[in-house]
Amino acid sequence: MQGGLFDPLADVSQPLAARLRPRSLADYVGQSHLVGDQKPLRRAVESGQLHSMILWGPPGVGKTTFARLLSENAGIAFETLSAVLAGVKDIRAAVEQARNRRAQFGQDTLLFVDEVHRFNKAQQDAFLPHIEEGTILFVGATTENPSFELNSALLSRTRVYVLKPLAADELQQLVTRALEAPEGLGGRIQLGDGVGDVLVAAADGDARRVLNILEVASDLAEPQGDHAVITRDILQQVLQTSLRRFDKGGDVFYDQISALHKALRGSDADGSLYWFCRMLDGGCDPLYLARRLLRIASEDIGNADPRALSITRDAWDVQERLGSPEGELALAQAVVYLALAPKSNAVYKAFNECMASIRHQPDYPVPIHIRNAPTGLLEELGHGAEYRYAHDEPQAFAAGEAYLPEELHGTRFYRPSGRGLEAKLAEKQAYLDKLNAESDRPRYPGKR
Structure with missing residues (x-):
């Protein structure tokens, strides 16, 4: 069983996030809706009544840590597979090892599968008989919507738990622990005025991210007597090379484009501009946004204001001709115009109705x-x-x-x-x- 990460004297050469992994549920930060006092999942863990599960949430919210705590609390072996690197052969090997461990030592095995959504149908199916037989306690982690990415057969044999981004006070709790704990920075580093708030905001709900930024910044901290200080300037140097969470093709991506579309349809210029800028800030291709805006001009505005289509097409043309930042400003102009334009989906509905009529009639x-x-x-x-x-x-x-x-x-x-x-x-x-x-x-x- 791998317990090194839970040792308070863990190797300080490990990353800060690894050294600070909690050793009990009492030290686990976040997800109070799942593991808070008297919550069902916490009661299941503490009573030893474990079950196979899917942990769904964005990066850095504690999926791997929680799986390790399950194995620690239950006293069972912890094995891990990464769906990015593993195949059916690796799955069989892990299952065989679990079977031998039970036969020789009477110990059960928790098999943690990271990025489980990357396994194809055949690979996901390979787990099914072993979950049913109880050979393994299966815990899969995914950043993608299980309803779309996982087989119904696997979902029927597991329970899905949604993990949320950490709140600001939870991230601040992690920062305080990192600064003070012996296995962390041991009181050698302090934060300058206002640095903590900037650090927490930059982490965007990601525990691993806040600790990684803090660790890099601590290497640049300015010595002051028996400690060193992370100033705003130092933190800004670190943040200049990092991007906000933006998983192209993942749930965050589609949630944000959905928010942009709904804000435009709802005639909220400020909300529309916010989500447009959030996607740009996260690295979204401006031409992708231009295509979506052109669709919105037809679908949600249509003939209520035909100029919307021309203005959006012109903004797309500016983006292609001039690039950033001129093109992005033109697209922002289109976003505001689309938001405040009169709305009509009459053409969109007429088109769909006519197509449906043609498909279902002679x-x-x-x-x-x-x-x-x-x-x-x-x-x-x-x-x-x-x-x-x-x-x-x-x-x-x-x-x-x-x-x-x-x-x-x-x-x-x-x-x-x-x-x-x-x-x-x-x-x-x-x-x-x-x-x-x-x-x-x-x-x-x-x-x-």
Whole structure:
């Protein structure tokens, strides 16, 4: 069993985050909703009634630490696999070792699988019989949504626990422990005025990150008597080379683009600008954001303000031509415009409704009066007969003319809203409907 990380005299050459791993649940910081007093998971741990589980949460919130504490508290062996490096062969070897350990020493095994979402279906399935037989206590860690990334068979044999980013006071508790604990910095380092708040804010809920930043900054601390001080300038030097948490393609990424879209749809310019800047700050490709903004201009604004599409396309063009920061400023201009523009999803709904109608109905023929007649034979067959050229009609509108298949006559897909320019379009549509209703011309002339 690997217990070195829980030894108070652990090798000081280890990273600070490793040296400060808690040795009991009482020392575990964060996740009070799971392991606080009288919480179900804590009671299960303390009573020894353990079960296989999935720990889902962002990096640096204590997934690996919690798994180690489970094994320590239960007195069972701790084995670990990384889905980034391991394959089915490694899974079989770990299971065989667990089986031999039980046979020889009567000791159970907790198998911790880091980044479990990276295993494919076959690899995930390889755990199933061993979980059912009780050969291993399976604990998987993932930063991705288990509902999308893990097999239903594996999920049915485990319980999913959601771990949250650490709150500011929890991170401050870690910093204080790191500064004072003998296995940490042992009181040799102090923080200058306001440095603690900046450090905690920069960590963004990530315990490992706050300790890593603190460790790097401590190497640069300015000596002052029997201790050294981390100043704001030193901390800023360290932070200049680090980025906020932003997992492209992961849950954080999609949560933030979802927040941007919803803020734009909700006409909140400040919220929209905030999430746009958060994604830029995290390293998101500005062209990805440009594509999403263009989609929003059509989906959520549409004909209520057609200029939104042009303004967004122009901002995309500026980004491609000039890059940063000029392009990002142009995109920010588009973000604010989209947020405050009148909203309508009428075209979006009409498009989806029309596509659904086409998929679920027969392939109706083109009405004969609006068919093409490039040859004499087709003219004889009546193609284009009695077609009315709209430009020759009063107001350039052939009242009573029909353009949908006869079976769909009267179907209305596009229903303009009463907002922005669409209010005018709705008036125009109502006026044309009135002219059609008053016309006595045949709607499908020449049909056979």
